[in-house]
Amino acid sequence: MKKWEENIRKVTPYVPGEQPKRRDVVKLNTNENPYPPSPRVAKALRQISTESMRKYPDPEARMLVEAIAEMETSPRSGSAAERGCLSEDAACGTAAMENLTPEQIFVGVGSDDVLAMIFLTFFNSEKPVLFPDITYSFYDVWADMLRIPYERQPLNEAFEIVGRDYYKENGGVIFPNPNAPTGALLGLDVIEDIIRHNQDVIVVVDEAYIDFGGVSCVGLLEKYDNLIVVKTFSKSRSMAGMRIGYAVAGKELIGYLNDVKYSFNSYTMNQTAILLGTAAARDNEYFEETRRKIIATREKAKLELAKLGFSFQDSQANFLFVTHKSVPAAELFAALKEEGIYVRYFDRPRIDNYLRITIGTDEEMERLYAFLRTYPGIR
Amino acid sequence: MKKWEENIRKVTPYVPGEQPKRRDVVKLNTNENPYPPSPRVAKALRQISTESMRKYPDPEARMLVEAIAEMETSPRSGSAAERGCLSEDAACGTAAMENLTPEQIFVGVGSDDVLAMIFLTFFNSEKPVLFPDITYSFYDVWADMLRIPYERQPLNEAFEIVGRDYYKENGGVIFPNPNAPTGALLGLDVIEDIIRHNQDVIVVVDEAYIDFGGVSCVGLLEKYDNLIVVKTFSKSRSMAGMRIGYAVAGKELIGYLNDVKYSFNSYTMNQTAILLGTAAARDNEYFEETRRKIIATREKAKLELAKLGFSFQDSQANFLFVTHKSVPAAELFAALKEEGIYVRYFDRPRIDNYLRITIGTDEEMERLYAFLRTYPGIR
Numbered sequence: 001m002k003k004w005e006e007n008i009r010k011v012t013p014y015v016p017g018e019q020p021k022r023r024d025v026v027k028l029n030t031n032e033n034p035y036p037p038s039p040r041v042a043k044a045l046r047q048i049s050t051e052s053m054r055k056y057p058d059p060e061a062r063m064l065v066e067a068i069a070e071m072e073t074s075p076r077s078g079s080a081a082e083r084g085c086l087s088e089d090a091a092c093g094t095a096a097m098e099n100l101t102p103e104q105i106f107v108g109v110g111s112d113d114v115l116a117m118i119f120l121t122f123f124n125s126e127k128p129v130l131f132p133d134i135t136y137s138f139y140d141v142w143a144d145m146l147r148i149p150y151e152r153q154p155l156n157e158a159f160e161i162v163g164r165d166y167y168k169e170n171g172g173v174i175f176p177n178p179n180a181p182t183g184a185l186l187g188l189d190v191i192e193d194i195i196r197h198n199q200d201v202i203v204v205v206d207e208a209y210i211d212f213g214g215v216s217c218v219g220l221l222e223k224y225d226n227l228i229v230v231k232t233f234s235k236s237r238s239m240a241g242m243r244i245g246y247a248v249a250g251k252e253l254i255g256y257l258n259d260v261k262y263s264f265n266s267y268t269m270n271q272t273a274i275l276l277g278t279a280a281a282r283d284n285e286y287f288e289e290t291r292r293k294i295i296a297t298r299e300k301a302k303l304e305l306a307k308l309g310f311s312f313q314d315s316q317a318n319f320l321f322v323t324h325k326s327v328p329a330a331e332l333f334a335a336l337k338e339e340g341i342y343v344r345y346f347d348r349p350r351i352d353n354y355l356r357i358t359i360g361t362d363e364e365m366e367r368l369y370a371f372l373r374t375y376p377g378i379r
Numbered sequence: 380m381k382k383w384e385e386n387i388r389k390v391t392p393y394v395p396g397e398q399p400k401r402r403d404v405v406k407l408n409t410n411e412n413p414y415p416p417s418p419r420v421a422k423a424l425r426q427i428s429t430e431s432m433r434k435y436p437d438p439e440a441r442m443l444v445e446a447i448a449e450m451e452t453s454p455r456s457g458s459a460a461e462r463g464c465l466s467e468d469a470a471c472g473t474a475a476m477e478n479l480t481p482e483q484i485f486v487g488v489g490s491d492d493v494l495a496m497i498f499l500t501f502f503n504s505e506k507p508v509l510f511p512d513i514t515y516s517f518y519d520v521w522a523d524m525l526r527i528p529y530e531r532q533p534l535n536e537a538f539e540i541v542g543r544d545y546y547k548e549n550g551g552v553i554f555p556n557p558n559a560p561t562g563a564l565l566g567l568d569v570i571e572d573i574i575r576h577n578q579d580v581i582v583v584v585d586e587a588y589i590d591f592g593g594v595s596c597v598g599l600l601e602k603y604d605n606l607i608v609v610k611t612f613s614k615s616r617s618m619a620g621m622r623i624g625y626a627v628a629g630k631e632l633i634g635y636l637n638d639v640k641y642s643f644n645s646y647t648m649n650q651t652a653i654l655l656g657t658a659a660a661r662d663n664e665y666f667e668e669t670r671r672k673i674i675a676t677r678e679k680a681k682l683e684l685a686k687l688g689f690s691f692q693d694s695q696a697n698f699l700f701v702t703h704k705s706v707p708a709a710e711l712f713a714a715l716k717e718e719g720i721y722v723r724y725f726d727r728p729r730i731d732n733y734l735r736i737t738i739g740t741d742e743e744m745e746r747l748y749a750f751l752r753t754y755p756g757i758r
Contacts, residue, residue: 003579004605007504007550013641016438033433042429050421053620053655054412056613059395109488112644125386145642171386200382226383234435241432241650262392263524265491271620272651276432 014141017344026367028358029342031209031319033238035293035361037276038286041239044279045272053271059262061107061269067281068246069102072218103251104221106258107277109268111208111232111245115174116142118228118247121260122202123148125171132161134351136180136206155182159313159321163190167197176206178214181346181356183315185214192217195224202253204228209317211236211291212298218248225250235318236291237280244269244277294318298359304369305357308378319358321351327377329353339371393520396723405746407737408721410588410698412617414672414740416655417665420618423658424651432650438641440486440648446660447625448481451597482630483600485637486656488647490587490611490624494553495521497607497626500639501581502527504550511540513730515559515585534561538692538700542569546576555585557593560725560735562694564593571596574603581632583607588696590615590670591677597627604629614697615670616659623648623656673697677738683748684736687757698737700730706756708732718750 017030036042108114119142123129128151131139143150153165159182166173173194178185195203207229210216218229233244247257261268269277280287301320305312310322323329333345333355344356359365372378396409415421487493498521502508507530510518522529532544538561545552552573557564574582586608589595597608607628612618626636640647648656659666680699684691689701702708712724712734723735738744751757 002604004501004581007501007580008635009500009503009639010635011638011642013638014645016435016641016645019435019437027434030435032435035433036430037432041432045424045427045429048424050424050655051415053416053420054414054617055406056395056398056409056411056619057622058398109644109647109649112646116643121388122383122386124388141642145639201386202383225381238433240435240646243436243646243649256387256389259390259392260388260524262395263390263520264495265488266393266395267491267619267622268488270488270622270649270652272655273649276429276651 009145011145012141014138018342020342022340024340026341026360026364028360028364028368029344029356030240031235031317031356031358032240033235033290033294033318034359034364035238035290037238038280038283040279040283040286041276044275048272048275057267057269057271057274059266061274062102064107064244064269064274064277064281065102065105067278068105068107069100071281071284072105072248073100100218100248101251104248104254106247106249106254106261107269108245108247108261109273110234110243111206111230112138113243113268114230114245114247115204115206117257117261117264118202118204118230119143119146119148121257122204122228122253123172125201127169127171129172129174130166130168130170131174132179134159134179134182136176136208137346139174155179160184161186161190163193166194170198170201172201172204173198174204174206176208177217178209178212178315178317180209180317181319181344181351181354182313182321183209183317183319184313185316188215188217188220192220195220195227199224199226202226202228204230206230208232208235209319211287212318213295213316221248221250225252228253233277233280237287238290239277239280242273242276244273294359297362297365300362301357301359301365304365308369308372319356321354321356323354324378327375329355332375335375336368336371341368341371388524390524391520393517397721399721401719403719405720405739405743407739407743407747408723408735409619410614410696410735410737411619412614412669412673412697413738413743414617414669416617417659417662419658419662419665420655423654427651427654436646436648436650436653438645440653441481443486443623443648443653443656443660444481444484446657447484447486448479450660450663451484451627452479479597479627480630483627483633485626485628485633485640486648487624487626487640488652489613489622490585490609491517492622492647493609493624493626494583494585496636496640496643497581497583497609498522498525498527499643500636501583501607501632502551504580506548506550508551508553509545509547509549510553511558513538513558513561515555515587516725518553534558539563540565540569542572545573549577549580551580551583552577553583553585555587556596557588557591557694557696559588559696560698560723560730560733561692561700562588562696562698563692564695567594567596567599571599574599574606578603578605581605581607583609585609587611587614588698590666591697592674592695600627600629604631607632612656612659616666617669618656618659621652621655623652673738676741676744679741680736680738680744683744687748687751698735700733700735702733703757706754708734711754714754715747715750720747720750
C-alpha cells in the first residue's frame with residue numbers, strides 16, 4: 001500500500017438502478033415518470049441561446065426558486081377525488097402553505113444533492129440520526145461517508161413506520177413519505193407526532209413521491225421551525241434527466257443550507273436546469289394530468305398483480321413493492337430482465353423476496369402482465 | 380438559541396463575483412470567456428429532445444468522459460508561437476499524455492464540485508494541507524467546511540509560489556497553475572519538484588487557466604500516481620453557464636473519487652451538460668481560435684495598462700492582476716463599477732490594492748482603457 005492511500009476516504013457507494021443501453025426495454029426500475037416533461041419545457045428549450053453559456057449561471061437560481069415558491073403556494077383545482085386521490089382529505093395533493101417565500105426554498109442537483117447537503121449541514125450531533133431500516137438506501141451511505149452516527153428503526157411486520165420508535169433521544173430524524181421502496185404513506189397526524197416529539201433536532205420528510213396520492217406536510221412548516229420537506233422534479237415533473245430537487249423549510253434553516261452549499265460549490269444549477277425547471281414548475285395543468293394518469297395506472301396494477309398472486313402494501317407512490325406467493329423475487333427479476341422488462345431488486349435482509357415495480361404507461365404495464373400471465377408458477 | 384441550532388454546521392461561505400442584472404455592463408469580474416461556446420454547442424442544443432428528460436442521465440456521463448479523454452490526448456496543431464504561446468516550449472498548450480483512458484477522467488458540476496470532492500476524498504490527514512496564502516479563495520472555505528487542517532505558504536514579494544515551501548511534512552498539496560488571482564505561471568520543473576518532494580500525499584494542480592499560455596502538467600501523470608490535474612470548461616471552453624469541470628489522474632485515484640461522488644449524488648451531470656459538453660470538447664479548432672484571440676488581447680492589455688501606470692505580474696491566464704502607482708484599487712473599483720465596468724476586488728491582506736481584470740473582447744477592453752485614460756490621477 002502506498003503511503004498516500006492512508007488518507008483516502010474509502011466508502012461503499014450507492015449503486016443506482018441500471019440505465020440500459022438497449023432501446024426496446026420496458027424500464028420499470030428507477031421510478032422515472034413514463035410521460036415526457038411538459039410541452040412548456042420543450043418550448044423553453046427552443047428559446048435557449050448558447051450565447052449566454054459563456055457566463056456563470058445565477059448562483060441563487062432565483063428564477064427557479066421563485067417558480068417553485070409559487071408552485072408550492074398555488075392551490076390545486078378540483079376535489080380530492082377528481083385529483084385522483086384515494087384519501088378523502090380535501091388537502092390531498094395541495095400545498096397547505098399560504099405564503100411561501102423564495103427565501104424558504106433551497107434548490108440542488110436532484111433531491112440527492114439537497115439531502116446530502118442537509119446531512120452535511122444539520123446532522124452534526126454525537127447522537128444517532130434515526131431512519132427506518134427499510135427505506136431509501138442512500139441515507140446510510142451519506143451517514144457512513146460523512147461519519148454521522150445513525151440507528152435504523154425497524155418497520156413493523158406490515159412494513160410500516162412506527163411513530164413512537166422516533167420518540168427517543170437522537171441527532172436528527174429522516175424518513176421518506178411515502179416510504180421507499182414500500183410506497184406506504186404515513187398520515188399527517190403520525191408525521192406531526194414525530195415532529196412534536198423531536199423539537200430539539202431537525203426532522204426531514206423526504207417527499208419524492210408525495211404527488212402520487214399523498215398529502216404534503218409542507219403546511220406543518222407554519223407550526224414547526226425544525227422541519228425540512230424535500231421534493232424533486234425527477235418523479236412527478238418528469239425531469240429526472242435535468243437533476244432538480246428542492247427543500248422547503250423556514251428561512252433560517254434554508255439560510256444555513258445555502259451557506260454550506262456556497263461553501264461547496266457556488267453554482268450548482270446550470271443555465272438549462274434553471275430555465276427548463278422554471279418552465280416545468282409553471283405548468284400545473286400538465287402536472288395534474290400526468291399525475292392522474294399514473295395514479296389510475298397504479299390502481300389498475302394493484303388489481304392485476306393481486307389477481308396474479310402478488311401481495312403488496314397499498315402504495316401511494318409511482319411504484320409497487322411486491323412479493324409473490326410462490327415465485328421467488330430473485331428468479332422473477334432475472335426472468336423479467338431476460339424479457340427486456342427491467343424492475344428493481346434489492347438483495348437485502350427482509351426485502352430480498354420483493355420486487356419494486358415502477359408504474360409505466362398502460363402499454364408498458366400490459367407487457368408486464370402479459371409476461372407474468374404466462375410465467376410458470378405465477379398462477 | 381434553539382436546541383437544534385447546536386448541531387448546525389456554521390460556515391462563512393465563498394462569495395462569488397457579482398452577476399449584474401444590468402445588460403450594458405462590461406463584465407470583467409468573473410474570468411468568463413468573452414466569446415460564446417463553439418457553434419457545435421448551438422447545433423447540439425437544437426438536437427436535444429426533451430422526451431428523454433423523464434429518464435435519469437447516465438450516472439457515468441460516459442459520452443462526456445470519453446470526449447474529454449480524447450480531447451486531452453489529441454495533439455494541438457501548429458508551433459508554440461502559432462498557438463499564441465509566449466513560451467518557446469513546444470509542448471505549450473499540448474496534452475503530453477499519449478494514452479489517456481476514460482477511466483482517468485472524473486467529471487463534476489464545474490471544477491468547484493471536482494475540487495470539493497477531492498478535498499472530501501483525499502485530504503483526511505491530521506497534518507495540514509498546504510496551499511499559497513494568495514490563491515483561489517475557495518481552498519480555505521472547503522478546508523474550513525470539512526474541518527481539514529491547513530497551512531498557507533506565503534508567496535514571495537514578487538507574488539510567486541516558492542517550490543521549497545512545499546517540501547515540509549503535510550496532508551496534501553494544492554495550488555492553481557497559473558495561480559489565481561495573480562496569473563503567474565509556474566514552470567513544469569518547479570511543479571515536478573513539488574510533486575517529487577510529496578510522494579506520500581496527493582498533489583493537486585488546479586489548471587483552470589492553463590489553456591491561456593501555460594503547459595499542462597498532465598504529462599507528469601506518466602511518472603507520478605499521486606498527482607491530480609483539475610481543469611474546467613468554464614474558461615477556455617466558454618461554458619461557465621453549464622458547469623462542467625474535470626479531473627485527470629491515475630485510474631486508481633479516479634476510482635476513489637467516483638466512489639465518494641456516488642456516495643454523495645449518483646447523477647451530478649444533467650443530460651444537457653453531458654450533450655453540450657461533449658460538443659464543446661470535440662471542437663478543437665474553435666477552442667484554438669478563441670484561445671488565441673484572448674491571448675492576443677491580453678498581451679495588448681499588458682502594454683496599454685503599463686502605459687497607464689499599472690504594474691502586474693506577467694499573467695498567463697485570462698486576467699491581469701494589477702495595481703496602480705497612484706490610484707488606490709478600492710477607489711478605482713468603485714469608479715469602474717459606477718461606469719458599468721465590473722472588475723474584481725478582494726479586500727484581503729497583501730492584495731487589497733489590486734484589481735483582477737478579466738480579459739474581454741478588444742471592444743470591451745477599449746472601453747476600459749478609454750475610461751482609465753480620463754480618470755483623475757491615472758496618468
